[in-house]
Each structure stands twice: as structure tokens, then as C-alpha cells.
Amino acid sequence: MGATANVTRFAPSPTGLLHLGHAHAALTAWRAARETGGRFLLRIEDIDPTRCRPDFTDAIRQDLAWLGLDWDGPVRVQSRHLTDYRAVLDALAARGLLYPCFCTRSDIAREIAASAAAPHGPDGPLYPGTCRRLSADQRATRMAAGEPHALRIDMAAALAAVPAPLTFREHASPRRCDPARFGDAVLARKDIPASYHLCVTHDDALQGVTLVTRGVDLLPATDLHRLLQALMGWPAPDYAHHALLTDATGRRLAKRDRAATLRDLREAGMSPAEVLRLAGG
Ligand code: GLU
Numbered sequence: 001m002g003a004t005a006n007v008t009r010f011a012p013s014p015t016g017l018l019h020l021g022h023a024h025a026a027l028t029a030w031r032a033a034r035e036t037g038g039r040f041l042l043r044i045e046d047i048d049p050t051r052c053r054p055d056f057t058d059a060i061r062q063d064l065a066w067l068g069l070d071w072d073g074p075v076r077v078q079s080r081h082l083t084d085y086r087a088v089l090d091a092l093a094a095r096g097l098l099y100p101c102f103c104t105r106s107d108i109a110r111e112i113a114a115s116a117a118a119p120h121g122p123d124g125p126l127y128p129g130t131c132r133r134l135s136a137d138q139r140a141t142r143m144a145a146g147e148p149h150a151l152r153i154d155m156a157a158a159l160a161a162v163p164a165p166l167t168f169r170e171h172a173s174p175r176r177c178d179p180a181r182f183g184d185a186v187l188a189r190k191d192i193p194a195s196y197h198l199c200v201t202h203d204d205a206l207q208g209v210t211l212v213t214r215g216v217d218l219l220p221a222t223d224l225h226r227l228l229q230a231l232m233g234w235p236a237p238d239y240a241h242h243a244l245l246t247d248a249t250g251r252r253l254a255k256r257d258r259a260a261t262l263r264d265l266r267e268a269g270m271s272p273a274e275v276l277r278l279a280g281g
Contacts, residue, residue, distance in 0.1 A: 005038035006211040010064075010071075011200065013045045014056035017261035018063045021215075021245045021253040023279035028242050029213045030069045041207055042071040046079045047194050063262045067272045076207065078199050085194040088202055088232065089151055089187060097158050097231065098187065100149040101131040102142055119183070122220035126183030127152065151188035155180055162230040168222060169238045179227040181220075201225045205234035216241040245280070 008029040012022055033040035042064065046052035057077070064071065092098045103111075111128045112118045119126045132154060134142075143149070159180060166177040187198045204212060204225075212222075219241045229236050244252045265275050 003036045004210070006032050006036045007039045007041065007207070007209050008033040008211050008213055009041040009043050009204070009207065009209050010069075011043040011045050011203075011214070012060055013048070013051070014053060014060060015048075015051045016056060017059055017263050019253050019261050020265075020275070020279050023063075023067060023262060023275060024245050025213070025215060025242070026064060026067070026069050027276060027279050028240075030071075032211055032213055032240070033072075038210075039072040040069070041073060041076070041209065043076045043203060043207070044078060045196070045199065046077060047082070047085075047192050047196075047199055049079070050191075052079075059263065063266075066266060067262070067276060076203060078194075078203065081203075082193055084206070085188075085198055085202060088198060089193075092153070092187070092231065093151070095161070095231075097154055097161065098151045099132055099134075099154055099184075100139060100143060101127070101152045101184075101186070102147050102149045103127075103130055121181045121183055121185075123182065123185070127185075129184060132184060148190045150186045150190045152184040153187050155182065155184050158227060158231060162227065166223075166226050166230055168226045168236050170219070170222075171240050172238070177223040177226045179223045182224050185224055197221060197224050197228065201228040201234070202232075204237055205229065205232070209237050211238045211240060213240045213242060215244045217244060 010022075010026040010029045012018065012025075018026075030040045032038070042061075044057050044060065046057065061075070089098065107130070108125075108127060111130055112125050115128060131139075131149075131152070166179070167174045168177065169175070185195075185197060187195050189195055203209075219239075222239055222241075226236060228234070246252055262275060265278075
């Protein structure tokens, strides 16, 4: 009997040109699909208009096509689906699992500095819960005045609404989740009516992704994603986080360090086969 046909995806954010680390991630997902007769999807995670650019989206398609990493079906471009994410937020809000947060960064920093304990989560210091304690009237007044606000998950309420402990399969072994270490995470930003955690989890479910392959830097985030799946009744895909490619000095390849882009390598005369070999083929 053959292996299950995996539905996988490569989900880059178009904030720059792809480098070898991206080629490694794309190749890992492409292989996991092709080797099992499954499907490989391409999704553009471009909800942040201040960081994403359409020319980088075009470059992603060109680079993948040049490498021969062909994808199945239409490309999902997240910025065209903000109403989908809104619907999820509305569903969570209707169950009392979200609250508006009017705090600025400096409000939060001040509150944290004034408190005795300042616990940290995977995304930084935990939100001290200031706006969770607002009364319904205070919230309504500030909303009516049009004060900008993010939407945060009420972590304690969310955890009470799902069976414990949550687990997911990481490289085929069960792994226990601890979403509480994110605290009241932001699910919709002040400037963007969505967030990475919300969109990625929604889209993996919507697109029927059965195996999520991605860098190990996103392993902690999976605890929060699993919580959203449990709250929304979405299936939990299997996960296989992979090591990040490093440069000769052992440093992680990153756009900000001007790691050689796939375009640089192509222009330097490298063939797709050579690039795929460097990317872990
Ligand atoms: N869009 C994310 C990134 O570029 C990856 C999302 C994921 O694979 O879950 O880092």
C-alpha cells in the first residue's frame, strides 16, 4: 500500500526575493506532495501592505517555475480574502472569545514596566491584559469614538472552550500544545483586519492541507494554530517542521542579511539543478 497522498503548501510572504532557505522550504513541501502522488499548493501571505509588494509575488512565481517546482490549482493570495478572515473573527467574537484592545505599544511597555512579573512568550512579552478588564460600557464608548483597536483572543476563555490537552502530530509523533504561553495573542491587528496566526490556520483548513512543512522557527506558533483549529472545528493537519538552512558561519539565511537570492544565483549562471542541490536536494 502506498503512502497517503499529502496535500502540502509553500506559503511565502512577498517581502523580498526568495533565497536558498525558501528554496529548501518549497522543495521540502513539493517533494512531500509529489512523492506521494498528492498536491502541492502555493499561497501568498501578503496581508501586510506595508511589507509586501506585488513585484515580489511575481518573482516568487518566476523563481519556483524556473526551479521546476510546479504547483497545483490556483494560487491563493491572502489579501484578496480579508472577508473570510473577518468571518472567523466574527464567529469567535460572538462566542465571547475576543476583545478589542486599544493599547498602543508604549501603553503596553509602561504597564509591563510597572508590573512585578513580565512573562515572555514566543512572540515577546505577554500582553498584561489591560483591555480585557474594561467594562462593556467602556468598550462600547471607545469603539463608538472610533478609537483604533486590535482584537485579542481571551486565552483563558479560549482554553476553557476546548478539550485539554491539545496535541498535534509533529513528524508523526504526538506533541502536546501549550497555547497559554502566547497569552492574549493578537488575531486582528490595528492596521490590518487579520493576523498571520489567523490567516495561516484558516487557509490550511480551507485548502485541505494535510501536511504542513515549514521552518522550525514556526514550531512554537503551531500551539496557537492548534488552539484556533480546535475552537473553529477545523481538522488538524500533520506537521513536519524542518531545520533552517544556515550560511558557512552557521547563521540562518535571512533577507535582512542579503543572503544570495535565487535570482542572484540564476544570473550568476547556476542551473536549477545546482540550486536545488544547494537547497537540500
Ligand atoms: N508566511 C510565512 C513566512 O513567510 C510562513 C507561513 C507558514 O509556512 O506557516 O514566514
